[in-house]
Amino acid sequence: MDCMKGFHQNGVKPNSMKLLRIIFHMGTYEYTRMPFDIKDAPAHFQRRMVTIFQEEILECRMIVYIDDIIIYSETLEDHVQYIDRVLTKSTPRNLKISLKKCNFGQQKLLAIGHKVSGLRLEIDQNTVAAVLKNPVPRNIKGMKHFLGFASYYRNHIKTFAHITSSLYKLCSKDVVFKLPRKGGMHMKGSNMNSQIYLTLNYLSSYI
Structure with a gap:
């Protein structure tokens, strides 16, 4: 609603x-x-x-x-x-x-950048695709904007903290803004859909 x-x-x-x-x-x-x-x-x-x-x-x-x-x-x-x-x-x-x-x-819906059902929670790839079309950040403001978006999906991104560590350092004071040649920015690829969350049926038995 x-x-x-x-x-x-x-x-x-x-x-x-x-x-x-x-x-x-x-x-x-x-x-x-x-x-x-x-x-x-x-x-x-x-x-x-x-x-x-x-x-x-x-x-x-x-x-x-x-x-x-x-x-x-x-x-x-x-x-x-x-x-x-x-x-x-x-x-x-x-x-x-x-x-x-x-x-x-x-039984399924798109809500706040996610695909939601009674069994699973996934990233809405249309939302991700719209962001990936943007150019690579070239300044601190742009990087903070990108990291804010990426952090929203951190639970779906494997080793998020490790991937973004070098990017967060670029947002520190007295640091020259220069993108790493490899590492952090590969998150703007397939890694944005690395994990899907499943819900448990608590009426069933588990080992």
């Missing part, structure tokens, strides 16, 4: 509107809803979502990532029940859900 227009669903307190003032040739304007380009906007929206759905999250039936809601359940009946709970809590709080971005009763 996806919240419609994301951050715009958060109001701005009157005493904070002056901090979001913008000037056009036709006059001065102030945001009354949270704009998308505010640094703390994701944190504010995440806190609101966690506050609203705290009960469902603690029951381990829901994951909330900013404006994305993932409901997971063992039976269709439970699934419908938790969808109803989400909608019931959303209505009085004026939290709007985008129907066209919702998928119900799915």
